Amino acid sequence: MAGIRDRTPLWVQTRCGLEPRTLAALTVVLLVAAGLAGGYFWMGRPEPVHAPELVRAAPATVAPAGRAGPEVREEAGPLPAVAPAPSAPPASSGAKVVVDVGGKVLRPGVLTLPAGARVADALRAAGGVRSGADLTGINRARVLSDGEQVLVDVPGVQVGGPGPGGGAGGAGGGGAPGTPVSLNTATVEQLDTLPGVGPVLAQHIIDHRTEHGGFRSVSELREVSGIGKRRFADLEPLVRP
Template sequence: MIPAAAIALLMIYFFFPQEKAETTPAASLELISAESPQQTEPPENENPVIESKLMIDMKGQVVSPGVYELPAGSRMQDAVDAAGGFTPEADSRAINLALIVVDETSLYVPAAGEEIVLPTAAQQTASGSGGSTLININLATETELMELPGIGPSKAAAILAYREEAGSFKTPEELTEVTGIGDKTFEQLKDFIVVK
């Protein structure tokens, strides 16, 4: 009886530790495999996409002129809508509403019948990088001079003739010395000219 009991005790002693040794790693492997997918998955919204914005300056015949912030990819129609739409006097045909808005754009909506003067070579020379649209009367051609208020073909030709005879204008006021250009005409155009 004693040897049989001793053998049974020995078997129990060695049997249970082996079970624990076998089950513990298995349990650990199950735990690791269960946690593995969570560790490999990237966290949600790790790199959130920031939607860029742009600014546009609305001027002219819109209900509420001013600077507006628009989402990137907006079109001129969106810019006009942001400013409250066109006024009744606006010439909507002068604006390309399908054009994509670029950041820092200045959009001017003219009134119906209003004549828009585009910058010319003389204007760009006078303005440099300042963004002004003044006409340099020392560089302007006859056609460019005729864009000034009160200046027709004869007065433009007179300005060119004076420039050839007397040289470059020293001041804008010197323009009144040109034949046919009096104080009244000068008052009309003085805000549109520059001497360089």
């Protein structure tokens, strides 16, 4: 204690009265101050600073349609698959027309042709026209209708225009007076002029002709529904195959 007293400055000895207790308290204060100062300098020492981690790029975003502003975004997903356009349904190709080709052709008879066929196609399907046949009044470019007749250069038959049951060279009326009506070429109108034959029976005759490929003899007329023995006797001298 005497040593500490000797080393204490004079103004401290004078101020504190050099009391031992006072010197001890002063020593404790100095030590505490020295400790605080050391702690302050320790806390203020430089520290190593680590570089910030690399921030990865955010995925690309697309704002939804109809919504504005950068704050509303949605992740772009895969584009929806586009369904192939339905193909158009194929056009029906099974329609047919049945026509009766007669007169001066190589193979007269009832023919079945595709729908949309023309008179020229019917003449070609019948083997073509005979040499020297008169084609005046026949419109070979006309489209055929189902159940009509195409007559080529038939004597005693007036040339008529197309119509139900009529043909490119179809007959108008009942033909020349006294000329038998052909069962293989007559129209409904022609058969309707025969005694006892109305439109219904005339259609039955044409249906039978179409179904059996024509009449080979007048006697086959008895096979038509609605023609009995008496009616056949009246019609026999007025018709021909």
